[in-house]
Amino acid sequence: MIFDDEGIVVWDFISEDAPKKPEASESIGGASDPAAISSSGHFILIKDLVNAIHEDRETMIPPEEARTAVGLICTIYKSAKENTDVRF
Numbered sequence: 001m002i003f004d005d006e007g008i009v010v011w012d013f014i015s016e017d018a019p020k021k022p023e024a025s026e027s028i029g030g031a032s033d034p035a036a037i038s039s040s041g042h043f044i045l046i047k048d049l050v051n052a053i054h055e056d057r058e059t060m061i062p063p064e065e066a067r068t069a070v071g072l073i074c075t076i077y078k079s080a081k082e083n084t085d086v087r088f
Helices: 040-055 063-082
Strands: 002-004 007-010
Antiparallel strands (some): 002 007
């Protein structure tokens, strides 16, 4: 994926089961107003983590998947900071 100030520029994935590209009119995050991003999703995940520990079970999202998401976010920040394309 490649983003610029206007939104998604490139939507290419290696995997054949990649998500569909959002329509231009769809709201896909807090790019226009980061302060408007809700924390409710994080609350649900933290609550699940606590419950998983108490119930001795796996979390809704495996740690490996969470690490991938954090890696993607870090890569996006790196790309913005260095004003260059980066690979993830």
